[in-house]
Amino acid sequence: MALLSMQNISKTFPGVKALDRVNLDVQKGEIHAVVGENGAGKSTLMKVLSGVYPHGQYDGEIVFEGEPARFSGISDSEKQGIIIIHQELALVPQLSIAENIFLGNECARKGVIDWRKTNQRTEELLAKVGLSEPPTTKVDSIGVGKQQLVEIAKALSKDVKLLILDEPTAALQENDSRKLLDLMLELKAQGVTSIIISHKLNEVRYVADSVTVIRDGMTVSKLDAKAGLSEDEIVRDMVGRDMTHRFPEHSRTPGDVLMEVADWSVWHPEHSERRVIKNASFNVRAGEVVGIAGLMGSGRTELAMSIFGRSYGRNITGSVKLKGQPIDVSTVDRAISAGISYVTEDRKALGLVLDETIRFNTTLANLDGVSSGPILKRNEETRVAERYREALAIRTPSVFQKTVNLSGGNQQKVVLAKWLFTAPEVLILDEPTRGIDVGAKYEIYTIINDLAAQGKGVVMISSEMPELLGMCDRIYVMNEGALVGELAAGDASQERIMSLIVNE
Amino acid sequence: MELADDTNATPVVKTKGIGEYISSHLRQYGLLFALIAVMAFFEVVTDGTLLRAVNITNLLLQNSYIIIMALGMLIVIVSGNIDLSVGSVMGFIGALAAVMIVNYDQSPYLTMIVCLAIGGLIGAAQGYWVAYWKIPSFIVTLAGMLVFRGLSLWLLEGQSVGPFPKEFQIIATGFVPDLFPAGIGAALADLFGARKVNVLALATGIAAAALVVWIGLRQRAQNKAYGIEDEPTSFFVVRNVIIAAALIFVMFKLSLFRGLPNVLITMGILTIIYAFITETTTVGRRIYALGGNQKAAKLSGIKTERLTFLAFTNMGVLAAAAGLVFAARLNTATPKAGFALELDVIAAVFIGGASMSGGVGTIIGAVVGAFLMGVLNNGMSIMGIGIDYQQMIKGLVLLAAVIFDVYNKNKQG
Ligand SMILES: Nc1ncnc2c1ncn2[C@@H]1O[C@H](COP(=O)(O)OP(=O)(O)OP(=O)(O)O)[C@@H](O)[C@H]1O
Ligand SMILES: [Mg+2]
Numbered sequence: 001m002a003l004l005s006m007q008n009i010s011k012t013f014p015g016v017k018a019l020d021r022v023n024l025d026v027q028k029g030e031i032h033a034v035v036g037e038n039g040a041g042k043s044t045l046m047k048v049l050s051g052v053y054p055h056g057q058y059d060g061e062i063v064f065e066g067e068p069a070r071f072s073g074i075s076d077s078e079k080q081g082i083i084i085i086h087q088e089l090a091l092v093p094q095l096s097i098a099e100n101i102f103l104g105n106e107c108a109r110k111g112v113i114d115w116r117k118t119n120q121r122t123e124e125l126l127a128k129v130g131l132s133e134p135p136t137t138k139v140d141s142i143g144v145g146k147q148q149l150v151e152i153a154k155a156l157s158k159d160v161k162l163l164i165l166d167e168p169t170a171a172l173q174e175n176d177s178r179k180l181l182d183l184m185l186e187l188k189a190q191g192v193t194s195i196i197i198s199h200k201l202n203e204v205r206y207v208a209d210s211v212t213v214i215r216d217g218m219t220v221s222k223l224d225a226k227a228g229l230s231e232d233e234i235v236r237d238m239v240g241r242d243m244t245h246r247f248p249e250h251s252r253t254p255g256d257v258l259m260e261v262a263d264w265s266v267w268h269p270e271h272s273e274r275r276v277i278k279n280a281s282f283n284v285r286a287g288e289v290v291g292i293a294g295l296m297g298s299g300r301t302e303l304a305m306s307i308f309g310r311s312y313g314r315n316i317t318g319s320v321k322l323k324g325q326p327i328d329v330s331t332v333d334r335a336i337s338a339g340i341s342y343v344t345e346d347r348k349a350l351g352l353v354l355d356e357t358i359r360f361n362t363t364l365a366n367l368d369g370v371s372s373g374p375i376l377k378r379n380e381e382t383r384v385a386e387r388y389r390e391a392l393a394i395r396t397p398s399v400f401q402k403t404v405n406l407s408g409g410n411q412q413k414v415v416l417a418k419w420l421f422t423a424p425e426v427l428i429l430d431e432p433t434r435g436i437d438v439g440a441k442y443e444i445y446t447i448i449n450d451l452a453a454q455g456k457g458v459v460m461i462s463s464e465m466p467e468l469l470g471m472c473d474r475i476y477v478m479n480e481g482a483l484v485g486e487l488a489a490g491d492a493s494q495e496r497i498m499s500l501i502v503n504e
Numbered sequence: 505m506e507l508a509d510d511t512n513a514t515p516v517v518k519t520k521g522i523g524e525y526i527s528s529h530l531r532q533y534g535l536l537f538a539l540i541a542v543m544a545f546f547e548v549v550t551d552g553t554l555l556r557a558v559n560i561t562n563l564l565l566q567n568s569y570i571i572i573m574a575l576g577m578l579i580v581i582v583s584g585n586i587d588l589s590v591g592s593v594m595g596f597i598g599a600l601a602a603v604m605i606v607n608y609d610q611s612p613y614l615t616m617i618v619c620l621a622i623g624g625l626i627g628a629a630q631g632y633w634v635a636y637w638k639i640p641s642f643i644v645t646l647a648g649m650l651v652f653r654g655l656s657l658w659l660l661e662g663q664s665v666g667p668f669p670k671e672f673q674i675i676a677t678g679f680v681p682d683l684f685p686a687g688i689g690a691a692l693a694d695l696f697g698a699r700k701v702n703v704l705a706l707a708t709g710i711a712a713a714a715l716v717v718w719i720g721l722r723q724r725a726q727n728k729a730y731g732i733e734d735e736p737t738s739f740f741v742v743r744n745v746i747i748a749a750a751l752i753f754v755m756f757k758l759s760l761f762r763g764l765p766n767v768l769i770t771m772g773i774l775t776i777i778y779a780f781i782t783e784t785t786t787v788g789r790r791i792y793a794l795g796g797n798q799k800a801a802k803l804s805g806i807k808t809e810r811l812t813f814l815a816f817t818n819m820g821v822l823a824a825a826a827g828l829v830f831a832a833r834l835n836t837a838t839p840k841a842g843f844a845l846e847l848d849v850i851a852a853v854f855i856g857g858a859s860m861s862g863g864v865g866t867i868i869g870a871v872v873g874a875f876l877m878g879v880l881n882n883g884m885s886i887m888g889i890g891i892d893y894q895q896m897i898k899g900l901v902l903l904a905a906v907i908f909d910v911y912n913k914n915k916q917g
Contacts, residue, residue, distance in 0.1 A: 308803075309803075309805070311802070311803060331805075331807075332802060332803060332804070332805040332806075333805035333806075333807065335805075336805045342803070344803060349797075349799060349800075350799050350800055350803050351800055351803075352797065352800055353792075353793050353796035353797040353800055353801070353863065354796070354797065355796050355863055355864065356792070356793070356796055356863070360789070360792075360793075364789075364793055364800075364801070364804045364806075365804040365805055367786040367789060367790070368786070371785075371786050374785045374786050374787060375784055375785055375786075376784050376785060376786060376789060378726075378784070379726060379729075379730065382730050418804070
């Protein structure tokens with residue numbers, strides 16, 4: 001029996017038809033994957049389902065448990081047992097795990113919270129999701145992977161019939177992802193139906209019983225995954241053509257050392273006795289793509305940000321040389337004009353001015369490139385933004401769209417465009433393909449290759465090992481703030497990288 | 505850099521209907537129409553007093569210092585801060601000017617320069633704590649508000665100081681002499697059946713109207729060239745006709761009275777300068793980025809601290825300018841001058857569409873917002889409505905404007 005049937009769902013935003021008569025059928029007790037390119041409409045569809053866009057703001061019919069459902073808000077759909085965990089986590093970082101789980105749903109008597117019961121129930125829920133933190137732990141002191149599990153525990157605290165996970169593993173390390181997926185399978189065994197959205201197709205294959213593919217706001221196919229499904233089949237439906245390679249061809253012959261970082265040490269901004277980066281030394285050659293592998297929290301982002309204008313940490317020591325000359329990277333604008341750019345992993349908080357347009361964001365780090373003296377040449381700006389929109393295939397009706405309205409993947413492309421426009425000698429990319437679809441990944445890899453072909457240096461921080469292995473000429477391995485190994489492309493493998501991490 | 509041009513995937517742009525256009529630009533139109541509606545209302549209920557030449561002149565003088573400060577406040581608010589001290593700073597500078605000119609016989613010109621400089625220093629001193637020490641601007645300027653209120657009391661020893669010499673008074677109450685030959689004025693006066701006509705005022709009005717239309721047309725042509733969706737033609741025409749007609753009308757009225765007030769020129773020039781800075785310069789752009797997302801702005805190489813510091817320094821200079829105008833208009837400095845005025849200034853900026861969280865707002869919006877408040881004040885005073893009701897009504901207007909904003913934003917989702 002179909003638990004959920006969404007029929008002919010259409011949803012229009014000013015200038016964008018996000019959903020065009022989409023159909024989605026989910027059977028009771030299955031795990032159903034929804035896949036599609038960035039901006040295909042996946043998140044929008046889930047927002048329609050969960051009442052974020054209430055009845056009346058979309059066309060079409062939702063049937064849940066055989067009854068037509070017309071939700072007027074999230075609390076409405078939650079009452080029916082539909083719980084959504086959004087692409088962006090919605091936990092309050094300053095509150096404890098227990099407080100977060102029962103936020104808005106407190107175990108209270110006459111307005112007074114019963115902490116014993118709260119903590120006890122939290123412990124039960126945490127046990128269910130396989131988390132052993134004490135309930136009073138503050139959420140911001142646990143990693144993203146665990147936070148994701150807390151979100152699920154929170155969902156389980158309500159009477160959940162249909163659990164929706166929008167890109168739950170985008171920010172997770174492989175083993176954390178695996179834990180989460182196994183949890184989904186376990187919940188399935190207990191009778192919980194789930195919908196998962198993901199760009200990681202191996203994970204889709206691992207958990208999904210059936211797959212709905214959406215392209216340009218339309219359902220293009222419904223695939224049965226029980227009998228086994230190849231990634232290529234999914235990809236073909238997603239992008240509308242065969243994609244034989246995941247990584248573009250490249251042949252590189254790295255030249256001289258372009259950037260050299262020596263003895264780089266960084267102390268924690270608040271706990272001044274904690275050394276976050278320990279004597280890191282590495283280099284990038286001209287025309288080379290260098291990867292930095294490591295677990296979450298190993299200090300990769302901190303290393304990159306401390307180099308980029310001391311944007312992280314204090315008491316920074318060490319030297320940075322570009323083409324043999326020491327350069328001043330003590331502020332962000334100096335680092336940029338020295339030729340270094342850094343693409344953040346956190347596009348919403350650190351990458352974009354969300355309320356502004358694509359054009360505004362594209363030129364923000366290089367306003368001098370679109371102005372004469374202090375005066376902005378706005379037509380030139382438009383031209384630049386258009387150029388990058390085309391080059392990066394940013395899906396949007398115009399460059400005057402606010403970035404907040406873009407899908408996650410397209411936001412990432414805007415951040416990338418912004419930094420490409422600074423024309424850096426060395427581009428440091430921090431998780432550049434997080435939340436990006438296969439087709440767009442390929443485009444981004446192509447851009448990276450182009451940069452290398454022009455003799456630029458690229459440093460790529462990534463938690464996706466296949467990506468590092470497929471793109472890099474050399475891979476550094478980082479663990480607990482130190483670079484613990486260096487592997488040439490030919491010698492590198494997932495196992496060797498892991499063993500370097502574990503051995504230290 | 506070279507970029508591959510191998511894409512085919514971009515969704516089609518759909519042309520919006522007129523209804524959709526209005527709903528996405530409701531704010532700008534709403535403000536304009538609110539101003540027109542309020543003016544029309546008071547024009548009727550005051551039996552035409554509101555738009556008499558004397559009263560228009562009065563309206564401009566009464567609101568000049570609010571508008572001057574609203575320009576600076578807009579920038580402070582867009583940058584994500586607030587300045588509660590402007591009323592006090594304005595009062596303090598007026599007091600300083602009075603003491604210098606009246607008690608110490610200094611030249612008015614020297615006094616003005618010193619006052620503007622001290623205003624800048626005051627702004628810089630507050631901005632320093634906000635920008636480099638990251639102390640919330642609300643607190644720093646709340647302290648400033650108390651300090652400078654106290655300082656003006658101390659400086660004036662609780663007395664009113666005045667009057668000012670003529671050279672000083674004219675910055676507020678003077679009029680620009682008619683530069684055109686008297687013959688033209690006389691001829692026009694015959695034509696309109698008026699006693700006299702100030703040709704300069706009329707010419708300025710026509711020129712300003714032409715400028716507005718020209719800028720609008722140019723922008724439109726550019727938008728078209730870049731395929732940017734634009735206002736429907738009918739809207740563009742109606743809006744421009746209204747604005748142009750209003751400008752010419754007001755200037756015509758002024759030309760029948762004493763011509764262009766000096767403060768109008770000051771105000772007009774400052775408004776144009778600040779509109780230009782915020783809209784078309786890199787500094788302006790950076791201020792919006794700073795208010796929109798400080799961390800992202802910083803990581804884009806923007807010197808966020810220095811910008812915040814400058815925003816407050818600028819505010820200080822403008823508060824000083826307002827203080828001079830205010831003192832000159834009243835022809836005396838009193839310890840109460842500028843009391844609670846910061847609230848009017850801040851209200852004007854928010855009515856003009858700025859957002860409390862920063863990154864949003866326009867100079868033109870702030871100026872129109874200030875005028876809207878000004879017309880309300882003026883109209884209600886003419887009607888003889890008590891100060892009690894006036895306060896309540898102004899408060900409700902502010903609330904309505906902000907609710908309107910929030911509602912609009914939610915609707916656009
Ligand atoms: N509030 C909004 N206003 C305007 N357009 C919107 C809004 N929300 C989404 N869109 C547009 O709707 C389309 C679908 O967006 P959606 O977020 O559903 O994509 P997605 O499939 O989840 O993509 P991703 O994989 O990148 O997360 C996109 O073109 C997006 O720009
Ligand atoms: Mg999405």
